[in-house]
Amino acid sequence: MELFGMPSQVLFGQLLLGLINGSFYAVLSLGLAVIFGLLHVINFAHGALYMLGAFAAWMALEYLGIGYWWSLALAPLAVGLGAAVFERAMLRRLYQSDALYGLLLTYGLALVLEGTFRNLYGVSGLPYDVPEALQGGVDVGFMFLPLYRAWVVVAAAAVCIATWLLVEKTRLGATLRAATERAEVVQALGVNVPLLVTATYAAGAALAAFAGVLAAPLTQVNPLMGSHLIVVVFAVVVIGGMGSIGGSIVTGLALGVVEGLTKAFWPEASAVVVFVVMAVVLVFRPAGLFGKVH
Amino acid sequence: MKHTTLAAACLLATASLAQAQISDGVVKLGVLTDMSGAYSDPAGQGTVVATRMAVEDFIAAEKPAFKVEMVSADHQNKPDIASAKAREWIERENVDALTELVTTSVALNVMKLAKEKNRIALISGAASTRVTNEDCNDVTVHWTYDTYALANGTASAVVKAGGKKWFFLTADYAFGHSLEQDASNVVKASGGTVVGAARHPFPGSDFSSFLLRAQASGADVIGLANAGADSINSVKQAAEFGIQKKQSLAGLLLNLTDVHALGLRNAQGMYLTEGFYWDMNDKTRDWSRRFFAQHKRMPTMIQAGQYSAVMHYLRAVKATGTDDTAKVMAQMKKTPVNDFFATNGKIREDGRMVHDMYLMKVKAPDQSKTPWDYYEVVQTIPAAQAFQPLSASRCPLVARK
Numbered sequence: 172m173e174l175f176g177m178p179s180q181v182l183f184g185q186l187l188l189g190l191i192n193g194s195f196y197a198v199l200s201l202g203l204a205v206i207f208g209l210l211h212v213i214n215f216a217h218g219a220l221y222m223l224g225a226f227a228a229w230m231a232l233e234y235l236g237i238g239y240w241w242s243l244a245l246a247p248l249a250v251g252l253g254a255a256v257f258e259r260a261m262l263r264r265l266y267q268s269d270a271l272y273g274l275l276l277t278y279g280l281a282l283v284l285e286g287t288f289r290n291l292y293g294v295s296g297l298p299y300d301v302p303e304a305l306q307g308g309v310d311v312g313f314m315f316l317p318l319y320r321a322w323v324v325v326a327a328a329a330v331c332i333a334t335w336l337l338v339e340k341t342r343l344g345a346t347l348r349a350a351t352e353r354a355e356v357v358q359a360l361g362v363n364v365p366l367l368v369t370a371t372y373a374a375g376a377a378l379a380a381f382a383g384v385l386a387a388p389l390t391q392v393n394p395l396m397g398s399h400l401i402v403v404v405f406a407v408v409v410i411g412g413m414g415s416i417g418g419s420i421v422t423g424l425a426l427g428v429v430e431g432l433t434k435a436f437w438p439e440a441s442a443v444v445v446f447v448v449m450a451v452v453l454v455f456r457p458a459g460l461f462g463k464v465h
Numbered sequence: 466m467k468h469t470t471l472a473a474a475c476l477l478a479t480a481s482l483a484q485a486q487i488s489d490g491v492v493k494l495g496v497l498t499d500m501s502g503a504y505s506d507p508a509g510q511g512t513v514v515a516t517r518m519a520v521e522d523f524i525a526a527e528k529p530a531f532k533v534e535m536v537s538a539d540h541q542n543k544p545d546i547a548s549a550k551a552r553e554w555i556e557r558e559n560v561d562a563l564t565e566l567v568t569t570s571v572a573l574n575v576m577k578l579a580k581e582k583n584r585i586a587l588i589s590g591a592a593s594t595r596v597t598n599e600d601c602n603d604v605t606v607h608w609t610y611d612t613y614a615l616a617n618g619t620a621s622a623v624v625k626a627g628g629k630k631w632f633f634l635t636a637d638y639a640f641g642h643s644l645e646q647d648a649s650n651v652v653k654a655s656g657g658t659v660v661g662a663a664r665h666p667f668p669g670s671d672f673s674s675f676l677l678r679a680q681a682s683g684a685d686v687i688g689l690a691n692a693g694a695d696s697i698n699s700v701k702q703a704a705e706f707g708i709q710k711k712q713s714l715a716g717l718l719l720n721l722t723d724v725h726a727l728g729l730r731n732a733q734g735m736y737l738t739e740g741f742y743w744d745m746n747d748k749t750r751d752w753s754r755r756f757f758a759q760h761k762r763m764p765t766m767i768q769a770g771q772y773s774a775v776m777h778y779l780r781a782v783k784a785t786g787t788d789d790t791a792k793v794m795a796q797m798k799k800t801p802v803n804d805f806f807a808t809n810g811k812i813r814e815d816g817r818m819v820h821d822m823y824l825m826k827v828k829a830p831d832q833s834k835t836p837w838d839y840y841e842v843v844q845t846i847p848a849a850q851a852f853q854p855l856s857a858s859r860c861p862l863v864a865r866k
Binding site: 178180181184185188189191192284289292293295296297298301308314315317319320389390391393395396400431434435438439441442458 | 501502503505506637639663664665669670671673674675677678680681693694697698701702705706707722723725726727728733
């Protein structure tokens with residue numbers, strides 16, 4: 172059977188792969204959106220934190236013998252803690268200044284982290300194996316689906332939904348949203364806003380690290396893995412609307428699919444299609460698809 | 466500068482003549498390489514180490530009357546940065562030879578500048594055959610390998626082993642296209658067919674979509690016309706999708722550091738072509754162990770070739786007693802290259818240093834006895850067959866004859 176001049180087999184395969192890549196975009200842009208929402212910081216270190224998550228998993232296995240499943244919890248925790256220290260020690264001092272300073276500081280952090288790991292481990296990357304339980308794959312009719320990729324979609328979706336529920340449906344989330352709107356009022360009502368800010372930055376960083384651990388068995392663990400991805404993720408956030416939680420999840424998945432289809436029909440354009448979408452969206456909806464105009 | 470030194474030389478005793486003919490008394494090498502990007506493992510700092518070893522060995526063995534110095538810089542794979550640095554080195558620091566120059570676009574820019582400024586360019590890392598064809602000149606030597614030699618070695622061997630139908634996974638820029646083109650020609654000439662190609666953005670990280678197309682194409686062999694991290698991830702993800710069960714992969718430019726990064730479990734059974742491997746004989750092992758002591762990694766062919774090129778150049782300077790570009794080039798072309806890297810290597814008029822190449826097969830994990838024990842030498846491809854024949858050259862220097 173053929174659809175749009177392409178065997179339906181190939182088409183479904185590309186759709187599914189797009190969804191898998193979209194899962195990464197969703198988790199990463201979710202973290203960015205959470206951070207931007209409360210801190211109004213454009214976190215350029217997000218790609219480096221993603222890389223750090225993957226490296227944390229690799230190091231845990233290499234030096235401590237800690238396997239994938241533990242890393243999935245421990246790496247985000249470690250990266251989140253590090254991010255909390257960074258927020259307290261440095262980022263905090265810049266909230267009163269122009270947003271550009273926060274961007275520059277996080278960009279600087281990204282360069283330092285990537286440079287350090289490049290010096291220590293080179294750029295060819297380090298191998299990280301798919302965990303025993305998820306090796307192999309299943310024939311789903313139109314393609315051979317590696318079990319691990321199926322797991323990536325499930326894990327990413329679970330984390331996205333949990334984050335969304337936390338922010339939209341819980342008391343903590345309500346406080347967070349209130350602080351986003353009027354921080355000084357929330358503080359006056361007795362909420363420790365600085366702590367909330369630190370926790371939010373740490374949580375955003377942990378999300379990036381979680382995506383990094385998910386990615387480690389798929390690509391090499393490479394100091395540059397984050398910088399390749401971060402530009403696309405920023406485009407996703409802009410399309411979804413800066414700071415919109417639900418928006419970033421939906422946009423992340425949708426753009427993964429759009430990219431996947433482009434790879435099927437016109438591979439050469441797959442690197443730019445996200446940016447074309449971004450340009451078009453910005454022309455018609457400057458605040459993004461799900462963003463609110465301030 | 467040169468004239469005043471020469472004039473001064475005339476007044477001096479003959480004993481110091483050789484020294485005086487070296488402009489400013491110093492032979493200076495400029496190593497321009499990728500220190501931080503995609504090629505910094507196979508080239509990068511390792512080529513600086515190799516150059517330093519060559520300089521030290523040369524001084525220890527030959528006790529020259531002139532001083533040898535070197536400078537190095539990161540060109541970031543950007544031709545404009547490379548040209549600006551090279552120009553500064555030539556004009557301010559009086560650098561005599563520009564070396565390494567990984568990344569084709571960098572090499573093409575710098576060799577053009579070398580011609581303009583009458584300096585020598587010794588290329589080890591860059592791959593494209595354009596260096597010795599359309600863009601050739603008489604001050605450049607292309608030392609270690611090129612896309613023709615790689616395609617020729619790997620593709621013809623794989624077709625002979627039964628891989629007739631090919632699909633290419635190609636990095637979408639000049640180098641990838643050149644490699645795909647050269648490999649397609651070899652496949653067709655050896656009686657195979659090319660059923661398609663997918664061009665992926667450079668650099669990429671997810672190749673699953675392209676691999677799926679390759680899988681659906683019904684090809685026997687998927688030729689990887691990419692390099693570095695792109696090749697590594699392609700191989701790794703192909704294993705994930707179970708592609709190697711029905712199709713085989715051919716890495717058209719895989720370096721030792723890439724195989725190291727992949728691990729033998731992922732890379733085993735692949736064919737690849739190399740200009741050098743550390744574990745071939747006592748000479749290669751001796752040199753490589755000395756290199757390892759300094760760099761903590763075994764050398765790639767680019768790094769070994771860099772040493773060989775620099776040493777050959779310095780010996781030519783000593784033999785002629787001058788750093789004059791034309792005289793040194795003539796001496797280098799006249800003298801065969803015999804060292805741990807090449808046996809009876811020869812620099813042709815198009816600037817190609819021709820030497821034996823080696824078809825390798827990556828060992829299975831249980832065949833590997835020691836660290837970095839990765840290849841089995843399947844076949845030595847003699848110099849005369851390894852590289853593009855002069856009769857097919859598009860280099861004006863050759864055509865004029």
